[in-house]
Amino acid sequence: MGDAEIIPIGTRGRPGRGAGKQPSSAARGLAPTKKAPAKKAPAKKPAAGTGQGGPGQGGPGQGGTGSGGTGADATAEPTGSQQSTTDEPSSAEEQQTPPAAREGAPTRDAQASSDEQGTRAGEAEESSPLSASSAATDAPLASPLSTRERNPLRSIPTSAWLSAFQEAAMEVFGDSWEPRLAEFLAFLRRRITGDYVVDEYGFDAEVTQRFFMAALRPIAQQWFRIEVRGAENIPADGGALVVSNHSGTVPVDGLMTMVSIHDHTGRHLRALGADLVFQLPVISSLARKGGATLACNEDAERMLRGGELVGVWPEGFKGIGKPFSQRYKLQRFGRGGFVSAALRTGVPIVPLAVVGAEEIYPLVGNIPALARLIGVPYIPVTPLFPLLGPLGLIPLPSKWLLEFGEPIRTDEYDDGAADDPMLVFDVTDQVRETIQQTLYSLLMQRSSVFG
């Protein structure tokens, strides 16, 4: 706004701002342009472009006349241009833009002819700006306009709105847009009115399927290029317990396992999470919505009895928080609570080996003091994390292999098996050894980390 200081106040009788070389935007807005009818044809996007040009042009003109306050052009036009300025963002696809907004843009592009015209028109027709502009644009409004009627929202017929809307819907939803859009609208209304059901664990199947899975799927398929083997080992129905190794500093492997299982079997993996998960804000509500529940015997048995596919990571924080040097070495499998839950409910245990998750955030250090202060199990230091700031939070794009092993049957043991600690430890070791061996064989098959 540096040059605003050298512009003399007033316009010395000329239309618009008093520099005298160029007509003001208000005057240009009055000028009849031959391009005008051609400008009307394109529907949505070009109109949006002109809408962008309008406010920029209208602004200074309005300011000049406002300060100058000379005769005719100060009457209706500034108000009109201001209205278009304020209304434009809300109605980008309007087709009959008010003259000031529409003709601002072509003048800026194609200079000479319209400049000439603009000056002439501005001088000749400053007494009747409104009739000139309406004649030039062939506007359907025959009677003299008032500023009130120039509200762009009002001058657009509903049919124009509808056709623009239809085109936009076609763009977004494709050919069968009508049922799709109706379905989407119904979905939105259902969400907003709370008209959906969650199960007793707080699992929201609809939002999980539509959003969580949709958001995670590209990460699984494009970023980690997950390859799933042995998906046929997952039972198609009935309760089953998927036991997996845990790695990667941040439990991304759990999310990826959920997506992969859903994409290969259509079943939702109900994860068992540590109590820290349900203590953290946002994460806790997302976890419940995504179908997770607390890793305790009561919930595990309840879910397995209910015929759910339950996922458990018995290494817990020891697994994801182990240093990079110990990668692919399984940690202790806790007390084997998952085995006793499976024994009590008689469901098969499906061992799962995940290769690739260890490399996404190579954990090279820890800040135990800070971790204790915050109350989390560890604060990871990776080659990139504190160094690159938030950029370090992007996981490295390692190639992942998921192999589901043969299900281990637990329904052959007799009733008291779950209370026999020796048997529980035996089965736990069996599961652990299976996963460890699968990990080693997958590592042998893998050509490179990022391959």
Add this chain to the structure above:
Amino acid sequence: MAGGSKVVLVTGVSRDLGRRCASAIAEHPSVGRVIGVDVVPPRGDVGDVSFVRADIRNPVIAKVIAKEDVDTVVHMSVIATPGSVGGRNTMKELNVIGTMQLLAACQKAPRVTDLIVKSTTTVYGASNRDPAMFTEDMEPRRAPRAGYAKDVAEIEGYVRGLARRRSDCRVTMLRCANVIGPHVISPITSYFRLPVLPTVLGFDARLQFLHEADLMAVLQHAVDDGPAGTFNIAGDGVLMLSQAVRRLQRPSVPMPGFAVGSLGSALRSARVADFSPEQQDFLTYGRGVDTTQMRETLGFTPRYTTAEAFADFAAGLAPTGGRTERALAAVAERLPSTHTLDDAGRPALQGPRAVPDLVGSSAPRRSRGDSHG
């Protein structure tokens, strides 16, 4: 008052819910006479209930029981908020000392054969270590240190003691989920009656409700004939807090936990809503109780699900928000072609985008919404 033979003593009839439960019990065919006991007389119509002014904190209650030949005692005077009686000390005295006196009187009275105590699921607490569904044999993960939950835990301890000492007496403890209904005034209903609901940022509690009609029905059922023991009583299903707020069509303000705490104490001192620490935990972590025992052992099935009970409660409240919903409804109405195709075109939908219809259980709610709009 049908021609039954039972003489029932109901405590805590001065409060609205207790009074209506007493009259509901009086209507049951197996009940001959109902005596309502409280410190202050009930304000509304008590029907066939004969009111006796007596303080259960005081041994006089034993005389009432002996004189009236009471054989069934329904203890309903465990209060959740100190607001109505004065202060926390009074509340504690009323809850714990009152129960002790009442139980002592019951133990002394050989004619008392049935004791029904209305307890609450608050006794399970609410924390991040909770299992998804509490069964009756589970303990709270964190023992309550103060407040209502601690009172209830102590009361339950005394009731269990009586059940041990009087093995001839049928002791039924009903752990009811939050009672809700158009007429109920309780901490949870006054919370939902706030025009703008404060919620805890980043948490979404699972809630279960019991409709007031079901509370009366289960009390009648327990008075009539039912097994001894402890039972969780709640409507079917679970409602998330966010879902409940949306169904109410009221705006909510998520704020961090500590801010909710201080806002809660401000609201409490303004007597707008009671926002005790237990309730804040409840609205943060939620709680679910397993009702298998209620169905199979007690043989009671609630008439309202959690969602239906909440819808009945919400029907009496004017929505203060819901602008987005109205806007969407307007869009849907403006597109007649789309809307007709919705009905006609839905069966034609194929592929993974066709989601299963999940709205079945809440049909009454939707029709109500339409009639409003």
